[in-house]
Amino acid sequence: MKTVQFYYDRTMMDLEVPDETPVLVSRIEELKSEKDGSEIVAEAMEHPIASDRLSKLANGKKDCTIIISDHTRPVPSRDILPNMIRELKEGNPDIEISLLVATGFHRPTNVNELRNKLGDELYEEFKDRIKVHNAHDPSENVKIGVLPSGPECIIDRQAAEAELLIAEGFIEPHFFAGYSGGRKSILPGVADAKTVMGNHCSKFIDDPHARTGILKDNPIHEDMIAAARMAKLAYIVNVVIDEKKKTVKAFAGDFEKAHLAGCEFLKDYVGVKAHPADIVITTNGGYPLDQNAYQSPKGMSAAEATVKEDGIIIMLAGCEDGTGGDFFYHIIADEPDIESAYQKFLATPQESTRPDQWCSQILARIIRKHPVIFVARPEQKEMIEGLKMTWAADVNQALELARKIKGNDASITCIPNGISLVVLPE
Structure with missing residues (x-):
C-alpha cells in the first residue's frame, strides 16, 4: 500500500491505496529555480515578448490601470506588482497608477483578502486607488464594441478609460x-455581466473545443481575445506556479503572444495520459480555489476525462464560502433531477444565459453521467445534497461509499490536484 496526499482546504487529506494505483500529477515540480519569484518576474520583464519594455510604454501616459486577480486566484501578486510598478515609475515618475480587481462574476474581494494578497505595505500605498470591479452594476461599465459571437462587449469604465491598461495573472x-x-483579465475579469453571460453561453460551453488545454477553435477563447483587443490591453505579466503556489516561470509582454508562449511552455508539464478507473478521486488544488462549490467543476473535469463510463467521481473541496453563488446553486437545486436541469441549460439561447449557468452546466454534464461523492466541511452537507451529490466527511468515508456501489475490487485513479493538469486521451 502507498499513501496519496490530496489537496484539501488549507491542508492535505491522506488516503491509503494499493501500490499499483495510478496517481496523475503534473510535472510542474520539475521546474526548479535558485531565484525567488520576484527575480523570475523581473528577468521576464527585461525581455518582454513582442512588446516594448513597460517603462517605455509608460512614457507620455498620464495614468495606468493594473488589472489584478481577485481572492479566488492564487496569483503571487507580491512577486509581480512591485516589479510592474517599479518599471512604470522608471519610465514615467509622474504616472498615476491604480489597481482594478478582476472579480469577474465572483463576489467582491474584501479588505482582508486584499491585504493578504498585496501585503500590508502595498495595500496601504494603494488602498485609495483600488477599485473592485462589479459586473452587476451597469453604471460602472461601458460598451467598447461587439464580440464576434454577437453580444455587446462591455467592460469596467476604469479599464476602458485608462491611458495604459496592463494586467497581472497566472497560467x-x-x-x-x-x-x-x-x-x-478582461473577459470575464473586468467585463459586465451581460458580456460574461454572452461569452459563457450554453452553446459555447457545450462545444467540444471548450475544454481543458484547448485554445484552437475554442469559441470562448476567441471572444476573450477579441474583448482584450477592444479594451487595448497593452501588456501582461503572467506566471506559472508550482504546487506550493510559488512562481517558477514568468512571461511578460504582448497579451496574446506572451500568453501563448506561457501556454506552450506549460502544456509540456501539465499533460498526463488518462488511466480510466471505476473510481476517480480529484480536488480543486486546495485553498483558495476550493473555497466554494461554484469552482468545483474545474477539478471534477479532470476526473471526467479519465473515469470509466459508469464510474464514480470523488471530489474534495472544503467550500468554506458555501455555494459561491445563489444562482449557481438554485439552477440545479430547484430542479427535480439533474437531467431536467441539464436539458434546460442546452435549451437556453445565448441572449438568455443565466448568471453562473456555465459552472452549473458543466457540473450537471458530469453528474448526469457519473455519481459524485463530495468531501466538504460538515456545515455544507445540505448544500452538497441540494446540488444532487452525496456528501462525505473525508476521503476515506467517500471511498467507502464508492466501493459499496462499485465493489471492493473497483479500480481507482488519484488526482491530487485536478486543476493543475490536462488529462490526455489514452
Missing part, C-alpha cells in the same frame, strides 16, 4: 477556456 489549465491568464 494554468482552465476547464472551458483552455488556459487561464492573458485575455481572461
Whole structure:
C-alpha cells in the first residue's frame, strides 16, 4: 500500500491505496529555480515578448490601470506588482497608477483578502486607488464594441478609460477556456455581466473545443481575445506556479503572444495520459480555489476525462464560502433531477444565459453521467445534497461509499490536484 496526499482546504487529506494505483500529477515540480519569484518576474520583464519594455510604454501616459486577480486566484501578486510598478515609475515618475480587481462574476474581494494578497505595505500605498470591479452594476461599465459571437462587449469604465491598461495573472489549465491568464483579465475579469453571460453561453460551453488545454477553435477563447483587443490591453505579466503556489516561470509582454508562449511552455508539464478507473478521486488544488462549490467543476473535469463510463467521481473541496453563488446553486437545486436541469441549460439561447449557468452546466454534464461523492466541511452537507451529490466527511468515508456501489475490487485513479493538469486521451 502507498499513501496519496490530496489537496484539501488549507491542508492535505491522506488516503491509503494499493501500490499499483495510478496517481496523475503534473510535472510542474520539475521546474526548479535558485531565484525567488520576484527575480523570475523581473528577468521576464527585461525581455518582454513582442512588446516594448513597460517603462517605455509608460512614457507620455498620464495614468495606468493594473488589472489584478481577485481572492479566488492564487496569483503571487507580491512577486509581480512591485516589479510592474517599479518599471512604470522608471519610465514615467509622474504616472498615476491604480489597481482594478478582476472579480469577474465572483463576489467582491474584501479588505482582508486584499491585504493578504498585496501585503500590508502595498495595500496601504494603494488602498485609495483600488477599485473592485462589479459586473452587476451597469453604471460602472461601458460598451467598447461587439464580440464576434454577437453580444455587446462591455467592460469596467476604469479599464476602458485608462491611458495604459496592463494586467497581472497566472497560467494554468482552465476547464472551458483552455488556459487561464492573458485575455481572461478582461473577459470575464473586468467585463459586465451581460458580456460574461454572452461569452459563457450554453452553446459555447457545450462545444467540444471548450475544454481543458484547448485554445484552437475554442469559441470562448476567441471572444476573450477579441474583448482584450477592444479594451487595448497593452501588456501582461503572467506566471506559472508550482504546487506550493510559488512562481517558477514568468512571461511578460504582448497579451496574446506572451500568453501563448506561457501556454506552450506549460502544456509540456501539465499533460498526463488518462488511466480510466471505476473510481476517480480529484480536488480543486486546495485553498483558495476550493473555497466554494461554484469552482468545483474545474477539478471534477479532470476526473471526467479519465473515469470509466459508469464510474464514480470523488471530489474534495472544503467550500468554506458555501455555494459561491445563489444562482449557481438554485439552477440545479430547484430542479427535480439533474437531467431536467441539464436539458434546460442546452435549451437556453445565448441572449438568455443565466448568471453562473456555465459552472452549473458543466457540473450537471458530469453528474448526469457519473455519481459524485463530495468531501466538504460538515456545515455544507445540505448544500452538497441540494446540488444532487452525496456528501462525505473525508476521503476515506467517500471511498467507502464508492466501493459499496462499485465493489471492493473497483479500480481507482488519484488526482491530487485536478486543476493543475490536462488529462490526455489514452
